[in-house]
Amino acid sequence: MREITVDQYIQMDSAVPVDVRSPIEFEECSIPGAVNVPLFTNEERVEIGTLYKKEGSDAAKWRAMEIVSPKIPAMMEKIRDLKNNGYQPVIYCWRGGMRSKAVTTFITYAGVSIPRLIGGYRGYRQYILENTADLIPEKAVVLHGMTGVGKTDVLKVLCEKGYPVIDLEEMAGHRGSIFGSFGMGDGSTQKTFDALLYQALSEVKGSPYIIMEAESKRIGKIIQPDKMLDTKRTGIHIDMFSSMKSRVQRIVRDYVEPYKKEEWFKPKVNESLLFIKKRLKDPEIREQLAESAEAENYELFISLLLEHYYDPRYAFKQHDYEGEFHHVNADNLETAAEQVIKIIEKQNAPVL
Numbered sequence: 335m336r337e338i339t340v341d342q343y344i345q346m347d348s349a350v351p352v353d354v355r356s357p358i359e360f361e362e363c364s365i366p367g368a369v370n371v372p373l374f375t376n377e378e379r380v381e382i383g384t385l386y387k388k389e390g391s392d393a394a395k396w397r398a399m400e401i402v403s404p405k406i407p408a409m410m411e412k413i414r415d416l417k418n419n420g421y422q423p424v425i426y427c428w429r430g431g432m433r434s435k436a437v438t439t440f441i442t443y444a445g446v447s448i449p450r451l452i453g454g455y456r457g458y459r460q461y462i463l464e465n466t467a468d469l470i471p472e473k474a475v476v477l478h479g480m481t482g483v484g485k486t487d488v489l490k491v492l493c494e495k496g497y498p499v500i501d502l503e504e505m506a507g508h509r510g511s512i513f514g515s516f517g518m519g520d521g522s523t524q525k526t527f528d529a530l531l532y533q534a535l536s537e538v539k540g541s542p543y544i545i546m547e548a549e550s551k552r553i554g555k556i557i558q559p560d561k562m563l564d565t566k567r568t569g570i571h572i573d574m575f576s577s578m579k580s581r582v583q584r585i586v587r588d589y590v591e592p593y594k595k596e597e598w599f600k601p602k603v604n605e606s607l608l609f610i611k612k613r614l615k616d617p618e619i620r621e622q623l624a625e626s627a628e629a630e631n632y633e634l635f636i637s638l639l640l641e642h643y644y645d646p647r648y649a650f651k652q653h654d655y656e657g658e659f660h661h662v663n664a665d666n667l668e669t670a671a672e673q674v675i676k677i678i679e680k681q682n683a684p685v686l
Contacts, residue, residue: 336447338424344461352413353372354433363523373436414444414446424451425450426458467561471542472543473543474544474570476569481585484664491671498543500535502549521554522554548566572674572677573659603635
């Protein structure tokens, strides 16, 4: 049985992690890019765990054998197909225990050499937590700006041009505002975010800087590492601005148009509005927001939110950062991206 360390896995080309844990464990957290080939369903895992507690290890192992035996050929075929398609499967479970050992033994007997990850997912997570800070460059280019000015759009343009972009909102599965989870599901868990951040930083390793948004420490359910916050605070700061018309159009495009016909959309708008109304002192504005939401006049609804809720809060955020702020008009995204590049050049940050 061939075993590899997390460090060896990180260095591999064409590696595909094969997660043999149950689907519910896989959904909670996994190594980025992993394929789930579970030994047990969620229900079977509960059954075996209960049996272990009530009747002991031997009874649980025997039941596990009964459950797994019929599945072995199909599981082995999935793993073998990965290898035949030019990938290098790496088997792992929670902590490199019986499940990954069993699958690796089966596939070895079938004549295919597949390595097993020592320490499993738990070992992988410990590794990335210990090494993420070392991957964060000393310098950051930080995009600031009010809601809807197009910070994420400019990041995407810069990424397409080959610049070292770190999209924290995408990794968090949350856009960072009260409506930030719209269309993004339940958002990432901390474990998922940490893994995605390590992967993204690894992909820009060696760059003297990263480009990122000025996100708060908490984005949805996740918390950024302290070194990322320190790098952001002392970075090159670019304040993006845009017309109210452009901002409203972008927000409608991102938050409304793709989802307005979904059953969950209007109830979620109303739920978020309840939270906002508690923070607005003006009863007339609260009434206008409620009326525009009920009438599904989302252009007016968003304009009111920007003017009376989001924009007044933004002015205080810049006090958390050090150094000069550069200003970029983002009505045109391509032009804005070019302006950001020029600012990087003038600040003596090497352009890649």
